[in-house]
Amino acid sequence: MADTTQSFFGTPAVAIITGASKGIGRAIAIEFARRFSEGLLLVLTGRSEKDLQETASLIKADSSFLSSKMTVRCVVGDLQNQATIQNLIERLFENIDPSQYQHAILVNNAASTGDVSKYVRDFGLNDVKELQDYVFLNVNCPLILVSKFLSIFSSTIPDTSEKGPSKITIIQLSSNAALVPIKGWSMYCTGKAARAALHKIIAAEEPNVRVLSYSPGPVATDMLRYSRDNTRDPDTSRMTRNSYERSVQPIETVTVMCQVLEEDKYESGAHVSFTDIVGPPKNG
Numbered sequence: 028m029a030d031t032t033q034s035f036f037g038t039p040a041v042a043i044i045t046g047a048s049k050g051i052g053r054a055i056a057i058e059f060a061r062r063f064s065e066g067l068l069l070v071l072t073g074r075s076e077k078d079l080q081e082t083a084s085l086i087k088a089d090s091s092f093l094s095s096k097m098t099v100r101c102v103v104g105d106l107q108n109q110a111t112i113q114n115l116i117e118r119l120f121e122n123i124d125p126s127q128y129q130h131a132i133l134v135n136n137a138a139s140t141g142d143v144s145k146y147v148r149d150f151g152l153n154d155v156k157e158l159q160d161y162v163f164l165n166v167n168c169p170l171i172l173v174s175k176f177l178s179i180f181s182s183t184i185p186d187t188s189e190k191g192p193s194k195i196t197i198i199q200l201s202s203n204a205a206l207v208p209i210k211g212w213s214m215y216c217t218g219k220a221a222r223a224a225l226h227k228i229i230a231a232e233e234p235n236v237r238v239l240s241y242s243p244g245p246v247a248t249d250m251l252r253y254s255r256d257n258t259r260d261p262d263t264s265r266m267t268r269n270s271y272e273r274s275v276q277p278i279e280t281v282t283v284m285c286q287v288l289e290e291d292k293y294e295s296g297a298h299v300s301f302t303d304i305v306g307p308p309k310n311g
């Protein structure tokens with residue numbers, strides 16, 4: 028049975044974070060490193076080795092790092108590459124002993140926008156591979172990661188002879204695009220809606236696991252800049268430029284996400300939005 032009485036950040040933990048090389052994923056890694064006081068193994072993944080190492084350096088430069096029992100592991104790989112995904116997932120979970128941790132966390136953060144320059148009518152048979160790759164990265168990969176994660180960490184819970192984490196949390200970065208149709212963003216909206224549904228199903232299937240679908244609001248990252256500069260639909264383009272002007276820094280939304288986790292009042296699997304909590308960003 029998952030222990031819901033423990034503080035989120037108060038026990039030795041392992042956290043696997045996808046898309047930790049920049050943006051929101053990097054901020055989650057840095058904030059987790061600051062907050063977990065009793066020891067933390069951070070497993071960070073992304074395609075860019077240089078950017079992952081920069082995330083690790085930023086964590087290690089923090090004065091609290093030296094005094095804490097913290098390990099940072101960077102695992103470079105492409106979550107969209109179906110030919111190498113098995114090897115990448117094995118490397119992500121390599122040499123992790125569940126008995127060392129009281130809390131296991133998976134953060135399904137990595138994502139892509141897909142093509143934001145096309146309406147549905149513009150896609151053709153030449154785009155089949157691109158569409159399949161998109162769904163693989165944004166929907167299937169989170170599913171496979173959750174499956175592997177649960178096979179390692181949750182199977183130890185009912186067996187009292189085999190100690191494992193008493194608390195298991197799965198966080199996925201969602202978006203308003205999971206809930207509302209946005210013209211020209213069919214790939215992103217479809218991917219985010221499917222991914223939100225997936226995490227609702229995980230919450231229903233795994234009552235002992237806490238599942239948070241967190242929508243971070245507009246955040247000044249490469250993803251939002253890419254959307255701002257490449258969206259073709261005029262209404263969506265205007266909305267995206269406006270969102271960028273009002274966007275917050277990654278650390279601001281991650282701080283709110285950490286408060287949600289710490290308070291632990293959210294319904295498992297439900298969509299929790301930064302803007303619902305703090306209101307829409309006012310600057311710009």
Ligand SMILES: NC(=O)c1ccc[n+]([C@@H]2O[C@H](COP(=O)([O-])OP(=O)(O)OC[C@H]3O[C@@H](n4cnc5c(N)ncnc54)[C@H](OP(=O)(O)O)[C@@H]3O)[C@@H](O)[C@H]2O)c1
Pocket residue numbers: 045046047048049050051052072073074075076078104105106107108135136137138139164200201202203242243244245246247248249250251
């Ligand atoms: N920014 C916003 O306004 C906003 C709003 C709502 C929701 N979100 C969600 O928040 C999450 C993080 O977005 P962000 O804004 O921080 O985006 P970002 O700055 O573009 O970062 C995306 C991360 O995902 C990784 N990634 C992308 N494709 C990958 C692949 N094929 N294999 C492995 N890793 C890959 C990137 O690493 P590499 O490039 O090193 O591979 C990077 O670390 C996403 O789920 C996004 O949908 C963002």
